[in-house]
Amino acid sequence: MKVLLAGGGTAGHTSPLLATAEVLREAGVEVTCLGTPRGLEVTLIPQAGYPLELVPPVPLPRKPGADLAKVPVRLKRSVAAAREVIERVQPDVVCGFGGYVSVPAYLAARKRVPIVVHEGNARPGIANKLGARFTTHVATSFPGTDLPHAQLIGLPIRRLISGLDRDALRAEARAFFGLEADRPTLLVTGGSQGARRINHAVSGAARELADAGVQVLHVAGRVDEAAPDRHQGDPPYVVEGFVDRMDLAYAAADFIVCRAGANTVTEVAVTGLPAAFVPLPIGNGEQAVNAHPVVQSGGALLIDDAAFTSRWVEQVVVPLLRDTTRLAQMSQAAAHELPRDADQRLAQMVLDAAAGAPGPADGVR
Incomplete structure (x- = not known):
């Protein structure tokens, strides 16, 4: 055939x-x-x-x-x-x-x-x-x-993603990216080309994330758009231009901030990774609609691009990363929403x- x-x-x-x-x-x-x-x-x-x-x-x-x-x-x-x-x-x-x-x-x-x-x-x-x-x-x-x-x-x-066991790979994944084994971990990505709004908002909240004990894996597309404020002894804030092992990036994370393209929404959901989706503010609005099933299930948050600021990261993302019960509930909801x-x-x-x-x-x- x-x-x-x-x-x-x-x-x-x-x-x-x-x-x-x-x-x-x-x-x-x-x-x-x-x-x-x-x-x-x-x-x-x-x-x-x-x-x-x-x-x-x-x-x-x-x-x-x-x-x-x-x-x-x-x-x-x-x-x-x-x-x-x-x-x-x-x-x-x-x-x-x-x-x-x-x-x-x-x-x-x-x-x-x-x-x-x-x-x-x-x-x-x-x-x-x-x-x-x-x-x-x-x-x-x-x-x-x-x-x-x-x-x-x-x-x-990809089956590498659809069959991913995040818990089983977590230690290996965090070591792969130079992250510490037991800290709350935020994954940030705007896709293969990066996203300036996401890059600036998250890196602008680096001090608040560090003070909360949160480590960050930031896939920025353009490394120069993610310049975090770090002090000696702070939790790791790892900036990568591009990552070709997204399975390990998902496994390393407790929470992700990302766009809402169809591939991203599906991969994040089926791996049970709690998310804040920041839809691309152009096109016909399909990214926000892509995210709706997972958001409505309780597996993710949805935030407009214009409203996604460093202050939002500080007020919403930081408390979430310290709430293990809420993260577990979101993970369970997301994992069963999409085929x-x-x-x-x-x-x-x-x-x-x-x-x-x-x-x-x-x-x-």
Whole structure:
């Protein structure tokens, strides 16, 4: 069996693609990936050992202008390139994860090859709204996503994370980052590019954190944006530009401050790590909606970007890190809120679609 997986641009599309590809490859499926020359997929997919085909990107301008007028021609060219890949690779099914590359993939596959759609965010993007019109095999990551034929399966994440035992790894993880074994530990991350608001707010509260006996692992993206006020004898405040062992970072922590991208929300929840989600203040508000199920369960807090200040860290985060009972309750609530086996579920949906099995809502079109 052959499968074409279309997704890229950001980690939000590439990470679930790779998690699903791993399951399919283990099942003996021949996996080919489709991306554009501009995204993270150019590096990450070949590194993971999958062949990558590229099509021209078709960005959709948010405002009228010359670029918007060029979209039809660019889309036609990209669809033709995707169709050429499909004719050459001969996949039994095309699975899209959203983003620029999925639109030409869906249009090229329509009426030729079965389509599976996976939406990573709580609010669907334009690409997957289109793709969901062509198939009944539609998977979503969060409750309430408004797509036809949607089946909630969760977001595929790496097994290194979905199978993580934080308690068992805690001592090793803290030693790995140069942290002390028995102190309350705060993990801070704004994602792979960092987040200036988060960096400045937390580093600005470094004195209060130290006085409370809290140690910090701060993944800042830009190290120069996290300059904590430290004195000799203070608990460790470790600043890293980037961490590729996020499993150990999660295991080291008692609490995390982070953005609310779909991957982050899912990974934090399934590992049972209590969180303060600070949604990115741009886009269509999907990050806040991503966080809602975990927040409503009691497993996390939600704070607007503009309201996330050093004073908020001092008044809310510091007391939480000293309240072990509350942290245990939050951990328990978060760990049972989102599916942790979405990679298996989505792979099975792909296999079912390729085999001609009906989707969960088949017959209603």
